[in-house]
Amino acid sequence: MINKTATTNHSKTMYAGLIMSLLLFSFIFSFSQALASSVKELKSQQIDEILFNIHTYYVDDLALQNSQHIEYSTQQFERLYSKLDPYSKYLDEHELTALFNNTNGHYTGLGIEVKSIKDKITIVDVVSNSPAKKAGILASDIIISVNNEIVENLTLDEVATRIRNSNFSDINLTVQRQTSKAYISFNVARTLINLKSATSKVLDSGTGYLAIHTFSNNTLQEVALQITAMQDYYDDSLKGLVIDLRDNPGGTLQSAIAVSDMFLQSGTIVTTKGRFFDANKTFYAKRGDVLKGAPIVVLINENSASAAEILAAALKDNNRATVVGNQSFGKGSVQSLIPLGNGDTALKLTTAKYFTPSGKSIDGVGITPDVAINQTNLSQNNKAVIIKNEQTKSIQQLPVSNLADLQLVKAKQLLSMQ
Template sequence: MRSEPMTFFLNTLKISILVCVISFAPAWAESKAAAQVSIAEVLANIQHFYVDDIDAKKLNQHAIESIFKQLDPHSEFLDQNELEALFNVANGRYTGLGIEVEQREEHIVIVAAVENSPAHTAGLIKGDILLKVNGTSVINQTIKHVSQLINQKQQPQVTLTIARSGHLDPLFFEVERKKIDLKSVRGSINNQGVAYLRIINFNNHTLYDVAKELAHLSQIVAGDINGLIIDLRDNPGGILDSAIEISDLFLESGVIVSTKGRFAEANQEYYAQEGDVLNGAPIIVMINEGSASAAEILAGALQDNHRAQLVGTRSYGKGSVQSLIPLGDGQTALKLTTAKYYTPSGRSIEGTGILPDFPVLQRESEHYAAGDSDSFVNAKVHDLQLEKAWQLLEK
């Protein structure tokens, strides 16, 4: 019986054969035979007949890794621990350092340090390049390998060697693995009734958290919210349903997103239901190159439906959907890219991202508020993108 896939947007990028020709067959026969050969059969013969003893588990792992190298970087095999970690993140909690990373050629680069995480407290920042983990070089290594190095040490302390722009010498950080509760939403509101809402990620609780925060902000001013700034900067994404449901909060009608793939269930259109929690009050959405996946779904849905204007810089450009397909042992799964998503106007943003209506470059020399409610209400922090968003709502 085929397992039903569970669909996620997952932003974390994880993911020799010696041939001896014994005999030849006609091209047509070779092609037909190749199509019928199973990996299990090949591995079984190697294990049974190969001249030396083979570690079956290691051989099987290498075979799996070889298969996924032919696919995109978002598709991978998840073992029991990785699957458990994925579900924990989806439910807003996990044990780790609190860094979001991506692979850029031979380097693993930090794209975000989760707010209030050990990594954030230690001072790790976006753009830091991982050189070593516990003294072991991670250059030209996969994210999966780096994750294993971080988690294999019994002691919770992990030593990271970092290359950082503006520093000639490597930096060293002692970071402790801890249980992290992923707070996905925070907000504030000023005396004019203009609210600020930072969505940090999209997990199973984010819809509830957004609705609860908006109700709380409305109570503070004892009235309606007159305008809203949604900050999606450095939001790496998360769960598809969460992005769709939050988009629907602000839309009366129209397409939110569509997905297209090879199997029937991958082809879907998602529509907004009647009802706008802000009753038409203006919305500004802030994005940058760290806004990806589900964050791009929300930004694209509000932009294409003319419900919000976008401020900031071009978003990341992850326009694919990953589905979890449980395997027969009940403890492992495949995470496969099964569809591409399209904004309401039919745009695929894979590799191109979403362009803001008002491009504003945040200079590195200036502080990025990153959801600091005091900086929004009291204007203590010079954040060009936030200032532009405020100006647009004042018009």
């Protein structure tokens, strides 16, 4: 997947080996990786290589001087680096490994998602098949200490680093349980956790509900299996389908295109445009609709981003689905992963903008639903996390009560009318 031998001296041949289609996600797996490494620690050779790649491949022309002939000081480089969009950053060895794990649908960790709430590091979600879940850790627990070190004055990134770099096979977490205010200690082992990117359930009248939580390398297969399972339940083709993309922060471009193609007989899926010739591509649907024309309703909200927006726009603009919900996030850029040095580190760089089948850029704007229904109480994500694109456990959306989930109620109503 990655050209480990590529250097600035092989720049043009290297581009073909880039993960050009890493439309980067915004997965929200907490406690897995800290933020982008400090560029202040980079060596001059690394700086030269990064400068060359920015000059050659970055989506916007920053009018850079050629780094092969002009020597940049560290201060000049840092100023230039700060001009890049928030999705572009240098990835150290740990962050690069985490990114690959992410795209393959797994990561090594405890299985907890945390946020800073009122200056307290609070667990907001626990993965169902994780060591944290098995140990008895609950959402809303407040972390007090990690390996007997009080975390009161530490940031989320600092706590994540202590867990990741711990020399102990088990991590000791002391939490305060809000229901009793008591302190409880757990010994939890960091293990490999496999994540489901899609889940489903059958609705009434021969229709199905498909929730796509992220777009990883496994999503196409998982979506196909979920649809087959629902069709087997009815012993017939589905009469309609709700595709829930709410709180889906995105994923790989290939995955979004492949899933879109499942439901389209023809038409444009997405177009990418950039400065480098290979960044300009148009992707078309091939014949074959897994639902055989049965109606589709897509649910989106303010945290539907990136690859999720590609799928929603492809189905909407090709008149294949009705989109219900809130205005989506508006991440309309594509990031490529450019290996640096011997391939242990990389530059995640925005190399293209993508455009919907109707020719629109949704960057900073988002997708406008056909039927707007404001419902903000389902989301735990936030835009800062999406922009930072941290490795994360995608939130597994649990089916919400039909009475409380107004958007799902509307989707079912629309399907029943077709």
